[in-house]
Amino acid sequence: MRTDERAAPAAPTAGLRERKKRRTRDALLRAALGLFISQGYERTTVDEITDAVGVSQRTFFRYFANKEEVVFAVQDLVESHFVAELHARPAAEGPLGAMRGAVLAAWDTVEEALSEVVTVDLYMRSYRLIESTPALLAVHLRRSTELEERISRLIAARECLDVDADPRPRVAVAAFCGVMRVTGRLWGQGEDSSVEAIRRLTEAYLDRIGPALAASWREAP
Template identity: 40%
Template sequence: MTTAAPDGRRERKKLATRAALRQAALRLALRDGVENVTAERIADEADIARRTFFNYFSSKEEAVLATAALGAEAVVARFRARPAAESVLTALREAVLEVMDRDDVAGHEHVAVLRLIRRAPSLLPQQLSVLAAQERALAAAITERLDGPDDAYVRLCATTAFAALRVVLDRWLERADDAAPPIDVLRAEVTDAFTTLAGGLDR
């Protein structure tokens, strides 16, 4: 008689499978170009049954951009963990800097995805979908922090924060060649961007 695997083990297996597909999709897209990637090739690259792919991702574009989604999710998670005494924009700035300070595989993969997005217009619709989902998640976190209604202020904070990050990251990558520009440059520009938001945009 066999017993079902514990929920924790099953969940870890699902996360591992998703990560394998995400990493395979990114490897193939970087190596061969997004237009030459298929769901079947991603599954084969990850050594996972082809029919399994669509249990985790709805398209190859979603799989390729899953790393970018993880980066945004990490910012929201760190924002939730910031001290309650911090203002919304201060907590957001510090959350972003915490995530950027990671010097690990996930961090390098995120930079690779950002580069890929710049040269693959076909990823734009999925990128917008990812951004919309993460803005909603951040708005929910801001609402919880303020213990108030989900009003225009909350939506504006969430939308402008991610917009500021997109602008800063895009400018940062414009200066790069094959290697990422110095992280201290990015940190300084993130700080400047959030200082500008806190001060107001009207000049």
């Protein structure tokens, strides 16, 4: 090669391309959630989201099918984090004990799990947005039903049961997920929006499942 020749710049590696894509996706996600929270989900347009990041609509739709998918992207991460914690629970734990341990462990480590994508504060505020927006709440309930079935099958596998022949996994998971819905709604209506607040509420309500399912709630005269 002659000394005055210059080598062509190397093409970016697959790893660099993937990191760039991830940064763009995460920037769109953060911008969208910020706008949804500050001015409302329905009032926010895709154009406003892309303008905030400095990309085109085409780029937005390369990563998300619509605004709804953006809202639930972080929720997907949190749910996957819980499922991973459930997979990791000791085999000796019973179903309700395993789910209780998994959800509390997930809350304890949620900040670390989300740190590369969003702040935990932004996630908690987006969760409240879902709870307070009728259109999003309807989607959330549908998604919760799908998650409930996924957990039921995981619990059945832990207990070496056929989930379609034995009703106990679905019954136990229905009770657990019912508590999750109640505590999520109550937390969303409260003044304390911290992770610690929803964790305390979740733990207190999960600890009442057994007594709540007892034969009688009446105290002896």
